[in-house]
Amino acid sequence: MRWWIVLVVTSLASALLAGDRGVAAPAYKPEGEMRYAVYVTISPAWFDPAEVATAGITPFWFCYALHDALLKPMPDNPMAPSLAESWTVSPDQRVYEFKLREGLKFHNGDPFTAEDVKFSFERYKWPQYHREKFQQVEVVDPYRVRIHLVQPWPDFMTFYGTLTTGAGWIVPKKYIEKVGDEGFRKHPIGLGPYKFVSYTPGIELVMEAVEGYWRKVPHVKRLVFKTVPDPTTRLAMLKKGEVDVAYDLEGDLGEDVKRDPRLRVAFSGGIGIAALDFLDSLWDPKSPWHDQRVRLAASYAIDRQAISEAETLGASISTGSLVPREFEFALPIEPDPYDPAKAKQLLAEAGYPNGFDGGELAPGPPFFARGEYGGQLSGCSGDQGEAAHDGAGGAYGSAQHQATAGSVYVWQRSLWQRCHAARGIGSEHWRLRLWGLSRHRRAV
Numbered sequence: 001m002r003w004w005i006v007l008v009v010t011s012l013a014s015a016l017l018a019g020d021r022g023v024a025a026p027a028y029k030p031e032g033e034m035r036y037a038v039y040v041t042i043s044p045a046w047f048d049p050a051e052v053a054t055a056g057i058t059p060f061w062f063c064y065a066l067h068d069a070l071l072k073p074m075p076d077n078p079m080a081p082s083l084a085e086s087w088t089v090s091p092d093q094r095v096y097e098f099k100l101r102e103g104l105k106f107h108n109g110d111p112f113t114a115e116d117v118k119f120s121f122e123r124y125k126w127p128q129y130h131r132e133k134f135q136q137v138e139v140v141d142p143y144r145v146r147i148h149l150v151q152p153w154p155d156f157m158t159f160y161g162t163l164t165t166g167a168g169w170i171v172p173k174k175y176i177e178k179v180g181d182e183g184f185r186k187h188p189i190g191l192g193p194y195k196f197v198s199y200t201p202g203i204e205l206v207m208e209a210v211e212g213y214w215r216k217v218p219h220v221k222r223l224v225f226k227t228v229p230d231p232t233t234r235l236a237m238l239k240k241g242e243v244d245v246a247y248d249l250e251g252d253l254g255e256d257v258k259r260d261p262r263l264r265v266a267f268s269g270g271i272g273i274a275a276l277d278f279l280d281s282l283w284d285p286k287s288p289w290h291d292q293r294v295r296l297a298a299s300y301a302i303d304r305q306a307i308s309e310a311e312t313l314g315a316s317i318s319t320g321s322l323v324p325r326e327f328e329f330a331l332p333i334e335p336d337p338y339d340p341a342k343a344k345q346l347l348a349e350a351g352y353p354n355g356f357d358g359g360e361l362a363p364g365p366p367f368f369a370r371g372e373y374g375g376q377l378s379g380c381s382g383d384q385g386e387a388a389h390d391g392a393g394g395a396y397g398s399a400q401h402q403a404t405a406g407s408v409y410v411w412q413r414s415l416w417q418r419c420h421a422a423r424g425i426g427s428e429h430w431r432l433r434l435w436g437l438s439r440h441r442r443a444v
Contacts (some may be wrong), residue, residue, distance in 0.1 A: 030221035037234040037246040041227050047188040047196070048123050048181070052166030060163055064208055065223065067190035069168040070098055070117065071161040079128050079161045082215070083112065083170055093152035094135075096160075098304050100143040104214055106172045109194040118298040119173035121147070124166065130159070180367065193218050202227055238263065250311050258313065267315040273322050296336070297346035303338040427432035 038061075041141075046059035049067055063069075070084035075282065081087075084098040102160075104112040118137040126134075135148040160168045170191060176184050188196050193215070193374040194207035205225040209218040226243060228234045230403065234246040235253050239260065247268075249257055257263045278295070281287035288294050304318040320333035347353065 002246060026217045028217075028219065030211065030218050031126050032219045032220055033222040033224060035224045035226060035243040037228040037243040039229060039231065039234070039239050039248045041202055042199070042225060043230070044199065044201075047199075048185050049120065049169035049171055050181075052169065056165065059166070061225075062205070063169050064189055064192065065194040066192045066196060067169045067171070068192050069161075069170065070100075071168060079157065083117075093154075094149045095167070096147045096149075096156065097140070097384065098145050098147075100145065102143050102216065104191060105212075106175065106191055107210060108172070108175060108187050108189045110172050110174055110189075112170065112172075113142045114139040115146045115168050116173045119176075120170045121167060123171070123176075126165075126167065168386070194223060197222075235367040254313050263312065267312065273319060273324060274301055288352060288358075291350045293346040293350040296350065297343040297350070299336040300339045300346065302336075303334075303349035304335055305338070306326040407419060 019416075040058060042062075043059075046062050047058075047066060051059065052063055061250060064072075068083050071083060071087075072082050074080035083101050083104070083186050085101050087098045088363055089096055098117070100112070100114060100117065106112060121137050133150055133153050135150050138146040139149060140146055149162075159165050171184070172189050175189050179187070186199075190196075193210055193213040195210050197206040197208050199205045204227065207223045209221045211217055226237075226417050228237065228243075229252055231249060234243070235249055235256060237243045238246040238249075238257070239262075249265075254265055257265050275392075276298070277288075278289045281289040282295075284290055305314075308314050308316040308318065318335040320335040321331065323330045325332050344353075347355065
C-alpha cells in the first residue's frame with residue numbers, strides 16, 4: 001500500500017489465510033480468478049522480504065501471498081505462529097529459540113530448514129543500530145534456530161514477529177545463492193499460499209494458488225493485481241466487471257460505488273495517524289507556528305468528522321494521539337472538538353486576528369488528504385471484501401521554515417514506517433490560510 005496505507009492484514013490475507021493451524025488436504029481445488037485494481041505501480045523490490053519495511057508497508061500485500069514468516073499478524077492473532085511452531089526465551093532474555101515446522105517446501109521444491117531462517121535474518125536490511133543488538137544466529141539442527149542478542153531487547157519480537165520489519169519472512173537460501181538478488185526479484189520463490197506466475201512492469205502481477213500450502217489451501221486459483229493509478233479508471237473497471245476489487249475509491253467515487261446495487265463499499269480499516277509536524281518553524285521564534293496558541297487554533301479549525309464523511313463516507317475515526325488506539329498499552333486521547341470561534345479567539349490572542357499565510361501545502365504522492373482520515377474505501381463487486389472496522393489514518397507533514405511562514409508538506413505514512421517528506425512532493429500546491437474555512441467541507 002502507499003507509505004502509510006494501512007497496518008492491516010488485507011482482505012487477501014483475511015479471506016485466504018484465515019486460520020491459525022495446519023489443516024488436512026481440502027476436498028476442494030482452487031478455482032476461478034480474482035482481479036484487483038491497485039493505485040500503486042508494483043515494484044519488483046516488493047517481492048523480496050529483505051526490502052520490505054525498508055520500501056514501505058505496501059509490500060506486505062505480496063508477502064502474504066508469495067511468502068511466509070516464522071510468525072506474523074493474522075486476523076485473530078497479532079503474532080500468530082506460522083513457520084515457527086513455537087518459541088522460547090532464555091531466563092536472561094538474550095536467547096530466542098524457534099522450533100520450525102517440518103516437511104515444508106518452497107515453491108521450487110527446495111525443503112525449508114533452519115539454514116533458510118539464518119540466511120533470511122542475516123540478509124535482511126537491518127539498520128546498523130539494530131544489527132549492533134545481535135550477536136549471532138545459531139542453527140541448532142535442521143528445524144531449530146537460536147537468535148542470540150548482545151543484551152536483553154524487550155522489543156525484539158515486535159521487530160521480528162509483526163509488520164514492523166520483514167526480517168521474519170523467509171526466502172530460499174539455495175535458490176538466491178544460485179540466481180542472485182536480481183534473479184530472485186525477477187522470479188521470486190517463496191513458501192506462501194500463492195506462487196509467482198508473471199509480472200509485466202506497470203501493468204500487472206499474476207499469481208496462482210499453491211495446493212499444498214500447509215495452513216489453508218486458497219479457494220481462488222489465480223490472483224491478478226493490475227496497476228491503475230487513476231481512481232476514475234479503477235471505478236470504471238469495477239463497474240465494467242474488469243476487476244473484482246478496486247482500492248482507494250474515496251469521496252465522490254465512494255458515493256458512486258455506494259449507489260450502485262451491484263457493488264459493495266468496504267473500509268480497509270488500518271492503523272495510521274494524521275499529523276502535521278512543524279519540524280523547523282516550531283522552534284523558530286519568528287514563525288507563527290512557534291506559538292502554541294496558533295497550533296491549537298489550527299486543531300480547533302479542523303472539522304474531523306466532516307473530513308471523514310467527505311473522504312471515507314464517515315468510516316474514519318478521529319483521534320487525539322499519534323499512537324493508534326489499536327496498539328498495545330496505547331493511551332486513548334480524544335481529539336480537539338471542531339470550534340472555529342475558539343480558533344479565531346486563539347489566533348487573535350496570538351496576534352493574528354486576520355489570520356496569516358501558512359505557507360504552501362504540498363501533498364506527497366500519490367494522493368492528497370484534506371485533513372485527518374483513515375484507511376481506504378475500496379469497491380468490491382458482489383460479496384467480495386471484508387466488513388469495515390475502526391481505523392484512523394492520514395497525513396504526515398513537515399513544515400520547513402521560509403521567512404515567517406513555512407512550507408507544509410503533507411505525507412501519508414504508517415507509524416510503523418517513518419518516512420521523510422523530502423522523498424516526494426506533489427505537483428499540486430495549495431496556499432494554506434488558517435482563516436480560510438471551506439463552506440462545503442469546513443476544513444482548513
